[in-house]
Amino acid sequence: MSNRSIASAAQMNLGGMITQCTSDSKRWFPQAQDMPNLVLCIAGEVGEVANIVKKVTRGSLRMEDAMETLPEEIVDILIYLVNLMGHDAFDEVNWKKVWDDKRNYNRMRFQESGSSNDVRHPSECLGDVPEDISPREDVEQ
Numbered sequence: 703m704s705n706r707s708i709a710s711a712a713q714m715n716l717g718g719m720i721t722q723c724t725s726d727s728k729r730w731f732p733q734a735q736d737m738p739n740l741v742l743c744i745a746g747e748v749g750e751v752a753n754i755v756k757k758v759t760r761g762s763l764r765m766e767d768a769m770e771t772l773p774e775e776i777v778d779i780l781i782y783l784v785n786l787m788g789h790d791a792f793d794e795v796n797w798k799k800v801w802d803d804k805r806n807y808n809r810m811r812f813q814e815s816g817s818s819n820d821v822r823h824p825s826e827c828l829g830d831v832p833e834d835i836s837p838r839e840d841v842e843q
Contacts, residue, residue, distance in 0.1 A: 716798075724784075727785050740789065741786065743782040747782060751772065751776060754775065
């Protein structure tokens with residue numbers, strides 16, 4: 703992450719984002735605040751990001767062109783995630799404590815273990831994939 707990205711991210715306040723996003727969402731989409739809808743919205747936005755990354759990976763979209771829409775799609779994920787965090791069911795959750803606990807758990811699990819043998823690249827989890835797979839021309843990619 704560049705220093706500029708870090709400085710920009712540091713200006714964000716999670717509590718403020720949760721308050722602002724949930725307020726906007728309740729005002730703009732009052733009928734769409736249930737947890738299943740928010741989770742499905744997150745999944746849909748993750749799918750949009752995955753589709754862009756897929757196209758860059760296979761070479762049908764240049765990263766420079768992907769950057770025209772990729773940041774906005776990532777923010778869409780963040781908006782729905784923050785709305786989910788602000789859902790009434792999570793009113794009593796201390797997100798800072800959850801964050802710190804999870805970070806400490808991961809620090810102990812990965813950094814303190816002295817070994818990265820348990821950490822695998824996602825492509826290593828795919829198993830044997832035939833090399834002759836190519837996109838079908840009759841299916842929208």
